[in-house]
Amino acid sequence: MASVSTKYTLASRVKLADGRTMPQIQLGLYMMSRTEAQKSVSAALAVGYRGFDCAQMYHNEREAGTALRESLASSAGLTREDIFYTSKLAQNRASYDAVRASISKSVSDCGLGYIDLFLLHSPYGGKQARLTSWRAVEDAIDAGEIRSGGVSNYGVAHIEELVAAARIQPVVNQIESHPFNTRTDIRDCCKMHNILIEAYAPLVRGMRMQDATVLSLSKKYSCSPAQLLVRWSLQHGMVPLPKSVRKDRMIENADVNGFELTTEDMSKLDSLDEHLVTDWDPTDTE
Ligand SMILES: NC(=O)c1ccc[n+]([C@@H]2O[C@H](COP(=O)([O-])OP(=O)(O)OC[C@H]3O[C@@H](n4cnc5c(N)ncnc54)[C@H](OP(=O)(O)O)[C@@H]3O)[C@@H](O)[C@H]2O)c1
DSSP states (O other): OOBOOSOOSTTOEEEOTTSOEEESSOEEOTTOOHHHHHHHHHHHHHHTOOEEEOOGGGTOHHHHHHHHHHHHHHSTTOOGGGOEEEEEESSOOSOHHHHHHHHHHHHHHHTSSSEEEEEEOOSTTOHHHHHHHHHHHHHHHHTTSEEEEEEESOOHHHHHHHHHHOSSOOOEEEEEOBTTBOOHHHHHHHHHTTOEEEEESTTGGGTTTTOHHHHHHHHHTTOOHHHHHHHHHHHTTOEEOOOOSOHHHHHHHHOOOSOOOOHHHHHHHHTTOOOOOSSOOOTTOO
């Protein structure tokens, strides 16, 4: 059973259904240039981040990996096992060999020896491509190239399709989730199958920092809007992936232990749902 601890620090880890663990708050690396990714990963490591969410589509796997390797080489006490690095397959394919080669390229590009969590970035491509790509993920796990496998942007039908066909079950579904797009349907389905939710765009990409409810609750809890939003994800048992290129914000976004949202205030935030899509929504593709 996937479970989440009640202490939310950069050192806390959550347990995945395959028995492995991963950091409870991780840095998102989307929309970072190569230079920004390298600098941000180094800065985040220095302030205590251990989880990094990368992807083939972000075009910064090499730079993220370089920053991680340099930190491993220079800081005594930090080992590869302390770091949790995620990447994602850009495109599902019907060619098993093409997907295996693509996974191997990601492993080689980051230079970390293996990838902790590898996700199918979306359900696009149709059933055959999805299931063939997943078979490649399973075999890459067996081969030691990746440790855990999961998916992203999978809707309920995609999860049911995968769970029914998989030899190795997915342990993560990374979806957009925040008070303005809660996705309770997908979260409920994943919970039933012991699949942990990683919440992307946990800060609503900055689009709702001035919302009246967000502002009034931030005032009530003496926290920033960003901290309120991160806390909402955590209290719902999700792993948030706040992105920032700024060190002060990296620290702020993970400094969420000084308050606890009441059940009533969690519901107040839940009720803000307007199905706001900040980027893309492949969850109902065929
Ligand atoms: N699987 C998928 O399809 C998918 C899709 C989207 C995202 N993701 C993942 O999820 C991560 C997070 O999502 P996201 O990057 O789209 O959005 P986000 O984390 O919700 O928001 C990032 C934005 O908020 C700003 N920000 C950060 N901290 C802030 C703070 N304390 N106060 C005010 N503004 C702040 C950032 O600017 P600065 O950088 O200038 O601070 C950036 O503009 C991504 O980086 C990626 O790893 C996955």
